[in-house]
Amino acid sequence: MNNNLQVIEQNGQYLVDSREVAEMTGKRHSDLIRTIKGYIDTILTDAKLRSLDFFVSSTYEDNKGEVRPHYLLTKQGCEMVANKMTGEKGVLFTAAYVTQFNQMEQNLQNFSNLSPQLQQMICLEQKQNEADQRIGKLENNLGINAYQQTVIQKRINKRVYELVERYGEDAEGKRRMFSSIHRNFRDAFAVPTYKDLRKLDFEEAISWIGTWRPLI
Known part of the structure; x- marks a missing residue:
């Protein structure tokens, strides 16, 4: 179980990704999604409550x-999810989100005490780091x-030629081996061809x- 919980800032709100919550609490993400949808349906029945104060839908x-x-x-939203949890996982999740949110709030307070010049420098550095992370992610996901x-x-x-020589395959065996390794490659990496x-x-x-070997 992952005991680290990353809090992000978006439009002035501190937020935690439901995928991280699912991983930390040992839940299937699809099950957590259904649970959150149930919470939102309940919140919407009260005109004084806003679901966005608890959960922000995203993709x-x-x-x-x-x-x-x-x-x-x-x-x-974390408090609502944590209130339904029991046992060690619930305790660890509660401790993690309380610690991280408090740290973010403390960082914000410390930031507000800095001079405008230092604040501007920190903001520029954060934006550069975020840009670098986005570029790195895009590059890694490129073909x-x-x-x-x-x-x-x-x-x-x-x-294939190593295995053909080792097993003494004929031309037909070599053809089947090429077909097999390409098929297995596509399945292993979920791509249409190795070029993708x-x-x-x-x-x-x-x-x-x-380390590939043909299935016997």
Whole structure:
């Protein structure tokens, strides 16, 4: 179980990603989503309450590039989720979100005591770090380049010929082996062809090819 909980700032609110909450509490994210939807339905029955004060609906892209729903929880939203939890996981989650939210609030207070010049410098540095993180994420999710495609192709060829020689396969056996490694590669990395591999998965793919064996 992950005991770290990251609090982010968005539009003046401190928020926690429901995926992190699910991981930390040992719940399936889909189950937590259903629970939060139930809370929102209940909140909406009271005209004095706003669901956005507890849960902010959002989306993200999974590893396949598909858009998935998730929620961003405010401190009140975390409290609502934590109140229904019992045992060690509930205690650890409560301790984590209280600690992190308090730290963020303390940081904000310390920031407000700084001179305007220092505040501006810190804001610029934070924006640069955020930009660098976004660029890094985009680069990692890009497909491999032409050179990396060639490397993958050569590693596949090398591995197949190694196994053909080891097992004494004939031309038909070699053809089946090529077909098998490409099929297994697509399944292992959830891509249409090796050319569609993510840059992030390149090193893992090289290692995978080096240990691949045909299923008997």
